[in-house]
Amino acid sequence: MLLSLDEQPANATVFMEDKEFPMPYYFPTNGLSASFRSPYIPSTFVVSKHGKIVYKKEGLLIIAQLLFATGLLSKLSQGSLEIIKSNSY
Template sequence: MDKKKFSIKDIPGWAVMLGIFGILYLTGLHTEAIGQVQRLLLATGVKNADVPAIDEVAANSETELYTVAGAPMAGAGFKMVDLNGKTVNFESLKGKVIFLNIWATWCPPCIAEMPNIHSLYKKMDPNKVAFVMLSVDEGGMEKVKKFVDKKKYTFPVYMPASQFPQEFYSTAIPTTFIISPEGKIVAKQEGMAEYDTEEVREFLLGLAK
């Protein structure tokens, strides 16, 4: 009786995919691979960021999502440290529109949306719009700095240097907040999204006037 010769075609598709994912996981590339797939999803435009109409923000104080009673602004008292080790008070950004993105290097959706955030950043006037890319990595600053340098991102990246403000707690990562020059949270996006859109650009510039 002839024995059937083994062929790679005999391997089930699920086993091949499991093997590929296993290799990616062991090499630490799975996060990047998943992020690339999710980036393709963002490119379709189905996950564009949702922002309110600028006239609604100006006319309706209830647009503010959350600010501690009596505080001068959302995130008052919060301290951050940049990748050069300099401590920055969040309150020092008041007077500018703040684009606050909470992310981590281990988060595929964060990696997926970051290129379009960087694209948006390069189109904004830093004197009017302050970007705060706030990493919640627990692996230390060097890990974050290595990631940012590898990607050649130039937007400001920070890590928490004090207790995290309750206004910025979220059940999802990434989460993005847009804060008005008066210090009010006027938009919140949980999960990844496309931010370099005409709608978001006009919203940020409208707030900055």
């Protein structure tokens, strides 16, 4: 899922359609919750099926980082890994 805070959603929609992004994209009308705010573009979040942020990367994401994060998420969903409480998010 992509979230765009673009002031002109039509321009962002054209860009995303031109790039053929396979995921849905949204334009929040009431801003973002504090958990998703970041001064960096882009910012990437992996959110568990329970709505918890389990990975956050501010700035450019290298695909290997995302594969690592989603691998951790898969292990979490299988119950083979536990998250240690962190106050970093």
